Amino acid sequence: MPELWELSQLNIPERSILYHLDLSGVGTAYVESLTGYITRLAESHSVYPGVLMEREIAPLVAKQYAGANLHTIFSHTSALNGTGVMASDLVQAVNVLTSHHQLHLLTMLPWSGVLPSRALMRSTRVWCSRCYEEQRIDRDETYEPLLWTLNVVKICPIHQQLLCDRCPHCHESNLPLAWRSRTGHCSRCGEWLGNLSHASSKCKDFTETELEWHIWAANAVGELIAAAPTLAFKLPKENVANALRNCVQQLSEGNVAEFSRLIQAPKNTVWLWCKGKNLPQIETLIKVCFCLRISVLDLLTQDVITPIDDSVKLLPKSCLQKTRRAAVKLTDFDQVRSQLEAVLLDHTIPPPSLEAAARNLGYYRETLARNFRDLCRAISTKYDQYERVRYLKSIKKCCEEVRQVVLQLHRQGIYPSEARVSQHIAKPGHLRYKEVRLVLQETRKSLGLK
Known part of the structure; x- marks a missing residue:
């Protein structure tokens, strides 16, 4: 008797138009932002975010933003992670394209009932260079936390350093979602933003109370973001x-x-x-x-x-009073130029960052960079080079320390695992750097250990 086949119709799930990428960090203080998710989505399809927005997302967004007015979206991309209509419209559109139904958690929409939109979100992109570098080392891909997009968050609570708002290579600012946005890279020049030599050390300028306040603010926002999935209704x-x-x-x-x-x-x-x-x-x-x-x-x-x-x-x-810094008047140009040249020629160690120099002179960094581009770039380069040398010295010292600890533990008959080695070195966090880990592996290998 011939074998019988079951011919009943298969229940095949509906396919999404775009990839159903996993959402990073949901339920934690470091959930990714919606603009960051769109950037990753574009990268996964090998197109610019601008192309993705123009061809797939804009036709689904409310008419007042779509079509010929696509520029409106890119002019107000800070609102795309916020609590308003633009964020809601974008969430719905990307939901349709990816079959994701938790995208509102990548924005501040869950808190729209109790948080006004005024001064909520940043108009420019900021980042922590150390977070980027650690993501690159520890993860398959990088992503941009929603936490960074809020105006009140000035520092990275993990590394306690000021968030960067200017590319260290071209000194330009980035929009939260630009036509050529790329996760972890400058949307203007395309350079990688996670280089540890560009890590900010400006938190040293804060008093103990100021640093406490900024850490409190960042952690408070992180607590709200992490709790968003638990909200049963709009507050x-x-x-x-x-x-x-x-x-x-x-x-x-x-x-x-x-x-x-x-x-x-x-x-x-x-x-x-x-x-x-x-x-x-x-x-x-x-x-x-x-x-x-x-x-x-x-x-x-x-x-x-x-x-x-x-x-x-x-x-x-x-935090109580905002001191205004002056704009550079035409009559001040020669004086300011001389002051910047003096900063550049000064041999003080460590050299000041451009932000510190601008603050000492009583001007905004952006104002100086716009009017004295070459001098400001030279000041930034001098600071970056110093930080790079300091970083390399620190890594070299740690590598030698790891080598000695491995040998010492081996002589004592103790297996030099990463955990044990970390207990005997001055900066255990340095084990996350590939140069240090390579020394650990090579030293163990030279001893016949795995």
């Missing part, structure tokens, strides 16, 4: 007013004026928050929580918040 803005009224009651027995004095904020502004008339911007909200030493996540999601005690922590003065 109402009344949550903020209720929480602040609760804090006023506990700390100052309902006296708004006294509470305002404690958190160093205008009385009328605090009154409007407590009445639910206005929503505080995210930076302001984080400052309030910093002063009261309470979690921003708890403030937004819990019914009752209890400050640690009746005292408050004062903000650093730099």
Whole structure:
């Protein structure tokens, strides 16, 4: 009897138009941004993000942004990771193309009910060069965390260094999503941005309180981002007013004026928050929580918040008043040029970065770079070269240290595993660098060890 075949129709899942790339970091403080995901998506299809946006995404986005007005999207790419309509439209469009249904977690949309869009997102791209380099070493590909796109986050909480906002090679800024964006590379010149010799050391200029504030702010935002998948519904803005009224009651027995004095904020502004008339911007909200030493996540999601005690922590003065730096007037050009030349010829060790030099002279770095491009590039190059030499010396010293530790452990009859070696060297974190790991492997191999 011939074999019978089952001819019932197979249930084949519907295929997505674009690759269904895995989302990086969902449920952690380092979930990738939507603009970063689009950049990776374009790379996986071997096209520029601009081509992907033009041919696939723009036709699906709301009419006011699509077609002939594609330029509008690229002019406002900071909003694509935010809480507004542009972020929502883009999420829906990419959902259709990739069959992903968690893309809203790559934006601040889950918090749209309690966080106003004003001053929320950066208009330019920033990055941590050390994070890029570590991703390159430890992962198959790099990605750009949503955390970096928020205005209030100034430093990398992992490496405690200022986030970079200018390419160290061409000294140009990047849009969050440019036509030629490429993860980990400058969208202007295409150079790699993860070189450790370009790592910022400018956090050394912060006071202890300033550094504490910036770490607090970055971690507070990271806590919100990590908690986004757990939100069952859109939080109402009344949550903020209720929480602040609760804090006023506990700390100052309902006296708004006294509470305002404690958190160093205008009385009328605090009154409007407590009445639910206005929503505080995210930076302001984080400052309030910093002063009261309470979690921003708890403030937004819990019914009752209890400050640690009746005292408050004062903000650093730099967070209370913004000092304006001057623009370069035509009459100042010769004087400023002479000052920059003096910086370049100065033999102080370490040499100042361009940012530090600009701050010391009372100007914005961007202003100086625009008016004195060659001098600024030379100052940056001098600083980069110093940092590069310092980095290489540190790696060389660590390599020799690893070699000696491996030999010593072997003489003691102890297998020199990476974990054991890390316990005996001054900078165990250096084991993540390929040069140091290579020395570890080669030294073990020379001893007949695997």
